[in-house]
Structure formats: C-alpha cells, structure tokens
Amino acid sequence: MLQQSAFIKTNLKSSACSYNYQDILRTLRALFNTINMDDALPNVEQRSQYTLYLIDGATHNWHNLVPADLIALARQYNVVIFNVERKAICEKNLLLNHVNGVFYKSTPSEEVFKGLVKINAGELWFTRMILSQAFSDILVATSSFSSLHEGIELKQDDYQHLTKRERSVIHLIAQGASNSVIADKLNISDHTVKTHLYSAFKKTSSRNRVELANWAQRYISVLLPMSKQ
Template structure:
C-alpha cells in the first residue's frame, strides 16, 4: 500500500479523535500509516508488531477502536491463527480491518464470515484507506460490491436450502458436538473447551475428531467456517 496523498486534513471524517491500532510486520510501514491517518483523519494512532501486544480496552464513550491488521501474504486463505485472533478481537469490542491483502475472493469472503469489517488491497490508493476507515466507523463494510453480492447470494442460497431440506450432516451431530463446534468457531482452544464443559482434553479431542469426520473438514479453520454457515 502506497502512503502518499496531496491535500489537507479530512475535516468531515467521522473518525477524528478516535483510536486506530495498527498491527504491521514492518514497523516502518506501521509508522507511515500512523502518521498519514493522524494527519488526514485526526485519528489517534498507535503501532504494534503483533495482535498479542495490544492492550485490553475496547469501547470507550461509545467509540470502538479500529484495528488495522496487515495480512499474511504467505497464506491466501485465512489461517487458523488469524481466524482465532479475529474472534478474540471482536470479543474485546474492536472493529477489525485487514490491509495489504492479496486479490482473492475466497480470502475476502472468509474474512467477512469471521467478522472483518474492511479489506484494503496491496495496490489500493491512500484515498481509499481514508474513505474505508471512515466508512467502517459509520457501521458500513469496506469491501467490493462484487464480494458483498456473492456473499449475500451464497448465504441466501444456503438459507433457502436449509428451509426446504434438513441438512443430514447437521442432524448427525450430537448436541454436545454442536456445542464444541460453536466453541471452535469462537476461537476456543481444546483446554478452554474442556474447562467450559468440565470434560478432559482427551474427550474434547475425541469429539473434534468425530466432528471433523461428520462434516468432512480437515482443520479447525474449515470447521469454524462450516459452523458459521450451518449452525
């Protein structure tokens, strides 16, 4: 993402004075974005090397902080780690957007399912970053119309299929397996699931093995995406 723009302060930006937390692999890039956003939107920016460095602290005075997370370019699809971290951030009452993403429809759809509010591509203009940040804070999504349309159609089709026919795969899951699947989708670890349900981690692993077999997925990430669409 190229950070260069002519012109002055974005006076009508609704994010003036709000908090933006930038998580970038390159400290230099993070600082560039921070300076740029502060100059053109009036946002209060801070830079971090990883999500784990973020201090707790969500909504203050009705304003949700925005996290700008740099995408992992080595992974076209959402990784299990990112899926889990997205869920954790949403629990802390933050808005989340991803920048420097590759052009991948599947990546963007998976990100939306996980609760991401905005996608900024590698070659987006600086003006797009400003407009996107302001749109997200107004409660809008910052993704292409094509992606939003495809997501809506996919969910609509899935809903209609659910209305007209009971999913035999969903019926095959026990109540306990559905509970564990929901916890997986929320980003919970095996130990956390075991603690919540008062069972051993060995029992959790057995349930997860059976869940994966029944819904025909190879990983927790795919299981979480399946749960988002079907539970």
C-alpha cells in the first residue's frame, strides 16, 4: 500500500483552537500515514516526500493576489487552502493557479472529510460555479492565440526589453516583498528599487504593484522562468 503523507503549513498559535482546524487534523489522521506541520515549508529537496500540502490561510489575505511561492508549490504538488475566511481569497484565482481545493473556517466537518477524500483521490474541490468560471476564463485566454507557441512569439516583444534586475524585482513583487525587502535581497538602495519598479510598470503596462504582480503570475512561468532554489 502506498504510504500517504501530508504537510501542514500553519501558525500553530493562531490556528490550533479553530474548530475547522481540528476537523482537518482528525480527517488527515484517518487518511494519511504521516502528518507533519511547521510554520515554514520543507526545503525544496524534501518536498516530494509529501502527497498533500495544506496551507493555513487564517492570517492571510489572498483575494487580489496569490503569492508566487504558493503558485510554485501548487504547480508541482497537491495543495489545499484551509482555515480561511471567504473574503480573504478568490477561489477562481486559486483554481487557475493549480490549487486543488479550499476549506473555509465555516466549512462543516462532514464536508471537510468528503473534500479531502476527493482531493486525495485526484479530484478538485471547488463549486461547479467556480469550475465553470475558470473554464470560461481558460477558453477566452486560449482563443486569443492560434497556438501556445504563436502566443509566446506574439507576446515576446513585450518582455524582451526587461533587464535582468527588473526581472528580479518583478519576481520579488510577485511574492509580496516590500521595497525595503527587495533592496536588502538584491543589495541595492531603495531609490534604485523604485527606479527598476517604475521601469517595470512602464514595460508591462502596469499601473501599480498589484497589476505588476498579476502580470507576473500570468506570464512569468512561460517567459521569465524563476531559477530553482
């Protein structure tokens, strides 16, 4: 029998007493041989040992923007968001970014169990309305190009003028980093960060940080691949 293991990324102090959180734990114990939890994800080289990742959303607001590190994780592994408020996320955005399902703080325990069983069997756990909306968005996007390769060629001119430093800034913006954090990570001044940021705004036709981050999440995986950690 295949050994099933789950990893929970959570802030134990803020979530341990949540009713939904306890439902998740009880269900996981019935479905998985091994359950580990921490407030940080495992190192990249250790992630393949887990068959499901559960991300505690209690302290996050991902309605307008899904973090780049969460998208990267969901592209490779089964990912579920749980213990989250409805107003804090957009289900369609999560689905389009490869998340497998969502459980809210108000989700009944029987629905949590049913959903985790389905997800563990390879299915998605979203409402039909969300699935329909996401499918419609995909159809609209794909109809804009005669083929994926032609689409990339068509769009390439929009991105080829980005400098290496501007790409680095965009990657960090997509992860929600502030100007000071970007300056520290890239070892440059705050003023230089602003210069690169404004240049990136212009080259990507973005009006603000949220639009730039959304641009990155739409195109960066195809045209500006992130280096492996």
